[in-house]
Amino acid sequence: MHRAGDQQVGKREKRRGKRAGGVRTRRFVRLLPTLMIVGGVLFDGFTPPQFTAIPLFAAAPLIAAPFFSLASTVRTGVAALLAVAVLRLSSGTLLQVVPSIELLTVLTVSVLAVVINGVVRRSNEQLASARVIAETAMRAVLPTPSDRIGGLQVAARYEAAQADEFVGGDLFSVTDSPQGVRLVVGDVRGKGLDAVEAVAVIIGAFREAAEQEETLEGVALRLERALARESDRRGGLDAFEGxxxxxxxxxxxxxxxxxxxNRGHPEPLLLHTDGGLEVLGPSVPALPLGMDLGVWPDRADEWDLPAGATLLLYTDGLSEARNAEGVFYDPAERLRGRIFPGPEELLSALTDDVRLHTGGESTDDMALLAIVRPAEGQPDRRRTVKIVGRGDGGG
Structure with a gap:
């Protein structure tokens, strides 16, 4: 217990250290052009005339260009020019050939720094625009489901590996069909806009098939066909994220x-109301969707879903999350023995525990989907925040 607590404290201290290091680096970068100019003035003022600090004055605006605003870059260039002019004026050499060349050099470099600053700003704007477009597309094809569908409590979560990104190949969807509530969780190979397009194909095919197909095996076959059609249209699987x-x-x-x-995906978990846990592995392993290595009929396995039990589906961003020692996160082990008031609380506790395990350094996105079949007359406890079970360390 104490060791788990010490590990948590150590990981928090490590994260604080990284953040503090990043803040110090940013401060140093912002001060560096000023330090270059001040250092150049001191060097030029306290060394013999044959020594020159022009490289320091020329470097100051170049350093400012990729990190500062346009106005700050211009100010840095003007400050470097003024410093050189004042030094040469005080030494009485301003109108000589060499000092004039030095001034021209600093002026040329300052103009170049302004150009670089403009290029960097346009690139950043284009990158930000592309990210917004990708996030909008992702949210359009991957909307958060309602918290109640077909009498079931539902919660879904998409956790991006990077805090400022929401573009990846993980997917989830839940729909209430004539045959019952149907859901899918998947993981497309790859990232970026190509992965978003693949997610759109799968989600669209699933929603249509879930309404029309009599069996779950039929839904899986429709997804396979949708991928095959898109692959043919694009000229091969590699062109469509495989x-x-x-x-x-x-x-x-x-x-x-x-x-x-299950088509080659991490095995779902079934959490019982007494803290018990089942790993719902397939009776016959199957290949992922889109692998053109032959056709085998899908086989659906069936389990009891007792009232109050929670079904958890997730992508490998959860089970392959590693800590600093390279140890994979084991959701079955971490959740066994724990009881949650509802699916939303389960996903919140799970994502917090993964961040604790990885120290906030996840390398893959993860999608989580949890459903609960409430008991007859069971009150809605989704707003309850108490978690019963193992300590926060999770073992």
Whole structure:
């Protein structure tokens, strides 16, 4: 218990150290052009005339260009020019050939720094615009589901590896079909806009198939066909991000059962109200969607879904999250013995625990989807925040 607490404190201190280091680096970079100019003045003033500090004056605006605003870059260049002019004027050599060349050199470099600053700013604006477009597209094809669908409590979460990014190949969707509530969680190979396009294809095909197909196996086959059509249209799988791991689940209306088709995806977990946990592995392993290595019929496995139990589906960004020692996060081990009031609290605790495990240094996105079949007459406890079970250290 004490060791787990010490590990948590150590990881928090490590994160604080990294943030403090980043702040110190930024401060130093902002001070560096000024230090270069001041250092140049001191060097030029206290050394013999044959020594020159022109490299320091010329470097100051170049350093400012990629990090400062346009106005600050111009001010840095003007300050460097004035420093050189004042030094040469005080020594009475301002109108000589060499000092004039020095002034021209600093002026040329300052103009070049302004040009560099403009290029960097335009690149940053284009990058920011591309990110906004990608995030908008991602949110359009991957909307957060309602918290209640077909009588089930539902919670979904998309956690990007980088805090300022929301573009990846992880996906989830839940729909209430004539056959019951159907859901999918998947992971497209790759990232960026190509992955978003692949997610859109899968989500669109799933929503259509979930409404029309009688069986969950039929839904999986429709997804396979949709990928094949898109692959043919683009001229091959490599042009369309290759394969997709996915797990599909179905909770028939009025049933206490759940049916699952797993296509090469991490195995779902079933959390019971007494803290027990089941790993829902497939009886027959299957290849991911989109792998053109032959066609085998899908087989859905079926399990009991008791009232109050929680079904958790996730992508490998969770199970492959590693700590500083390279140890993978084991969601089954970390969740076994714990009880959560509802699916939203489960996902919140899970994401916090992953950040603690990795020290906030995740390298892959993760999608999480949890559903609960409430008992008849069970009050809505989704706003309860108490978590019963193991300590925060999670072992």
């Amino acid at each position: 394969f997709i791991t996915a797990v599909l689940a179905e909770v028939p209306s009025g049933s206490g059962r759940v049916r699952i088709v």
